[in-house]
Amino acid sequence: MPTHLATLTTLTADGRPHTVPVAPVLDPENGTVRILASRRSRKVRNVIASTDVAWASVCQVDGRRWCTVEGTTRVLTDHESVRDAEEVYAQRFRVPRPNLDRVVLFITVQHAMGSLS
Template identity: 50%
Template sequence: MAVDLRDPPESYLAFWREYHVCTLTTPRPDGSPHVVAVGATYAPEDGELGVARVIANRHSRKVANVLAAGPDGARAAVCQVAGRHWATLEGVARIRTEPEEVANAVERYAARYGRTPSPNPDRVVVEITLTRAMGRT
């Protein structure tokens, strides 16, 4: 079911604040999907339609996939499921390396998942500028 990113229902926002393991799907250079378990955060207040963030190691396959797409970014999706409830966010992923962006993403992750990740000098952010949302919450 489509969700209006300009006015998502409170149940949808609440579901994205709960502790859930997510999946991130990025395209490999050959076009096939790469799906991996991640922690993700959703910030509807960032930008017109919102932003989803995933912290990652700069040497990971997911980061390589996004970088291989070039400066325009890669189509990507994050999804979470809990019983009959599910939510998917789609958009264009880019890699952010600025220390303040990484720190912001780590803070958001800590708020959602109740723990601060260990320091990692190779940490970057997969930032997804959202274009579509779906779900049943």
């Protein structure tokens, strides 16, 4: 199990927040976050169903330290993007279990905030 879990919040069709635990991989150089997900998960369906720009936020807490990133989100389904996300996930956490329905939630960070103390 990953040790650096965070929460991901997406919006449902009626605007309610949907928050779930995830194991995100941040790429600070490119300002992106990748999250492995199943194609049928609610979080993926929320992003796909967005009639406007799909926004999401990822929040992580460690004692008194916390950080939140917010950004536009899209679902990547192509084999190369999924394979690349699986590789960086494996480097950060562990090799992910096989999942033929795997996709990637790809967040382009627009805003970040947090505390170091």
